[in-house]
Amino acid sequence: MKFTSIIIVHYGVSEERTQFLIQSLESLFIFTKLPFELIVVDNGGNLEDSKYLLKLADAGKINTYIRNAQNMSFGYARNQALRVCNGDYICVADNDIEYHEGWLDACVKVLDAYPQRKIWATPLYNVAHWLGKYWAEEKLKVDDDIYQLNFRAGSNCWVMSREK
Numbered sequence: 227m228k229f230t231s232i233i234i235v236h237y238g239v240s241e242e243r244t245q246f247l248i249q250s251l252e253s254l255f256i257f258t259k260l261p262f263e264l265i266v267v268d269n270g271g272n273l274e275d276s277k278y279l280l281k282l283a284d285a286g287k288i289n290t291y292i293r294n295a296q297n298m299s300f301g302y303a304r305n306q307a308l309r310v311c312n313g314d315y316i317c318v319a320d321n322d323i324e325y326h327e328g329w330l331d332a333c334v335k336v337l338d339a340y341p342q343r344k345i346w347a348t349p350l351y352n353v354a355h356w357l358g359k360y361w362a363e364e365k366l367k368v369d370d371d372i373y374q375l376n377f378r379a380g381s382n383c384w385v386m387s388r389e390k
Contacts, residue, residue: 228314228315228334229313230317230330231265231307231316232264232319235303235304236268237268239272243272250324254323257328257329259330264287264290266282266290267306268292269294269296315387316385317383320382323382341387347386
């Protein structure tokens, strides 16, 4: 069975950021029905956040937990996770995303319908949705649903097929 590697990078710098992380992970666990492995790269910043993430790893909710002694930047940390991911699909997400029912199913459905295309799908309604310059004229039809391509889709969460 196919599965998705979900990559999240965290850098705890405030109580607000901690709360975003907790809400994000809780919604991920509730609303992600397809099989996935969760890879979290912790760039430090808050020891309590690191303890929380380690508890989730010990409970088996985080499959791979990487903790950097210092902030290595989001790009570097994402590359660390990409080196160890195993999924047929790869999801790179920020640590403040609120997930909803069917988010991953919809993304995978689009990717599976167009396996030869180099596209990524996003579960988010992009904040730049009203800027016409970001929308392509091309639309993708999957079953009864129509998806319009967006050049900025996935600015903070995107899903792609692993290159074969």
